Amino acid sequence: MQFPSIILILHQLKKSDLQLYQENQLLQAAMLKLKNNSQSIGLVPTMGALHEGHMSLIREAEKQSDVVVISIFVNPTQFNNSSDLDKYPRTLEEDLILLNQNFKDLIIFSPTIKEVYGESITSEKFEFGNLAQQMEGRFRDGHFDGVGTILKKLFNIVQPDKAFFGEKDYQQLLIVKKLIEITHQNVEIIGCPISRENNGLARSSRNKRLSEEEQEKSTFIFKTLQEAKEKFGTKNVLLLKQEIEEKFSKQDFLELEYFEISDAATLVPVTKVEEHKKYRAFIAAYANDVRLIDNIALN
Template structure:
């Protein structure tokens, strides 16, 4: 396993791979790795000759300074986990100045309506930060393919839009959500929860499955209302931030009866104490 903190060394290694016509995949992460990240690496292994895993806690995508400060940083454990499971990875673990230089600021992107739904309403500037770091990683690594989990489904659509805007030659691939035994979507933030709290947080997936079962049998807005009420009345651990049913391509919230020609997803964001959890599910 090769580990680089400087982009020059990383790029030299990638140039050698490209000269041999190797397909290079990128799995961007913020560290605190878990089985969900490994599932992305596994997906990449199926279609790529070489894989770069980036480990970088990106400051510009945090709208909450406290959340950034508390975000788990476990580089040694991350490297050990990757080494245990894969022997030929390339790791890029830069410092902030290697990515941003002296000024840590976001670029501005016109992601259109995608950026103003759900996460965009509650995390001001978040997607500009996501776009900034991924644009720079794509420029540094020059991957042929990049892999993202569908847990962050809105982000996945944002990344596809980013590639259109910047005309970077990378194929963006969405991968299935990796879940705990109780259905809770795996997240680095789960490391801040106790085993008991993780068990209670499985209620999020329970709500999504209920919505999936009811969708199409009654008015979508009524389903949304029922799920919000069930969330608030059936447990007292999680605080609901939003529950939304949206068009899976545009993320526009459903406003009336669903169109059988379109695909829809249900989205949830909730707080377990001060740990923010998100999840989603395909409805049809």
């Protein structure tokens, strides 16, 4: 959607206090004014198709910041599957209406791909080490380089004091913290609890591609994670993993990509539990062709 169309949408919204930017330089000028007035800036990076999970991140950002910027940008470099990129929901008009209904003051940054990447849509390479080699890294080649690339660019443009991320993408959260360590950007990374539907399904923009019946069937993911949490510490880790994988093998709707029990700090899969360490269980599964992820703290 081009800039004039977005402006038209904003004019149609009653009493809209949303400020929208599509150009880097204009947003940077606005951020500089805020910084000069000693106002703290919180950033919530999104790819749009907004839902209550995003709203919860924005509310947390409001608590901890004077001004909140939400970016809406479907980042092409973090998709290793072109079909997944093509099918990713793009609902900017609905997003703006939702934001206007829920917030009084908000700055929105919705740039074009060319504005962000220029003529070369490529990823920078980062040394994320072992964090990027587990789970998502094994199945989505180049994904975290794409994530690091867009976030480095956004942090440079917005210059936020804090940036807010949901723990549903827990591996990404650790990767972003590592990014700050690598790039030395002065941004505090805040992790926020997973937002769930009443039935337990982790909220995700990808859920929009599922029918109500399919969403209900997909709650098996969270129920399985809860079961793993209940049995953690009372059963051998490898046996527990095998049990969970067998349960998925009997599913006629969900296809398991991976189930891991990992060290919460390093993401290395574990075979035995040690005292004074934190662990999490992670699942990635396909509901038809829609890829869903979720995780839970085990102790």
